[in-house]
Amino acid sequence: MAAPKFSPTAPTAVARAYTSPDHVPSAWMPDRPADIEGFQPVGDRLGSQGPDQGFAIKIANSLRSKLHLQPGEHPDDVMRGCLGVGLRRASLFSRAPVVHDLTIAYTVWGFMDTAPAADLVAMRSAMFEGLRHVGHHYVEARQVVDAVRESTLRMTPAQVQDAYASDWRSLLDV
Structure with missing residues (x-):
């Protein structure tokens, strides 16, 4: 490439190439307290x-x-409870969350079902109530997350959907 006239090097000078630095730092180690x-x-x-x-x-x-x-359920309560479930699933695979994590969370608790079982609705309504108030219900939100079995979180969305349709209780520890 041609050098402009205001360039500090002469246009006929040999082009400079990459060279390694004289000092290579040692590898980083987690040695802070x-x-x-x-x-x-x-x-x-x-x-x-x-x-x-x-x-x-x-x-x-x-x-x-x-x-x-269902009547009486607040979408922010549902989102907060299922958000923790989805994040737990993503962390099991040591990765960032994806749509399948949240789909599984909503499916397990019956929020993707147009007509969930009455006993599931009663249980989830009590567990999710008030979770939208972030500073006050951490323990309750953790109970929602911990109620989902780890084996459930390791399933594919299709496997969770099939298991939910046959027996939703098999997905939870409640």
Whole structure:
């Protein structure tokens, strides 16, 4: 490429090529006091860590029009409870949330069903009530998440749909 006249190098000078730096820093190691070695810790009230979890809110909102709520159920309560389930599923696979995570969460709790079982509706109405008040119901939101079996979260959406249709109780620990 031609060099403009205001360029600090002469147009006839040999072009400079890439060279490695004289010093190569050592590999990074988690040696600071607060660094976690290995995977995130697991325990009561620690949640499910994973990358880009905020994207799950966008996914959950995009599925809102497909939900079938019963009288007295608030869509924000449903979203908050199922959001935790979807995030837990995504973290099991060490990845960011995808639409299937939230679809499974809504299916397990019967929100994708036009006519869910009456006993499921009664149970979920009590469990999801008031979850939209973020600062006050963390423990209740965790109970919704922990009620879904890990084996359920490892299923495909089609497997969850089939299991829900045959026996929804097999998907939950309640």
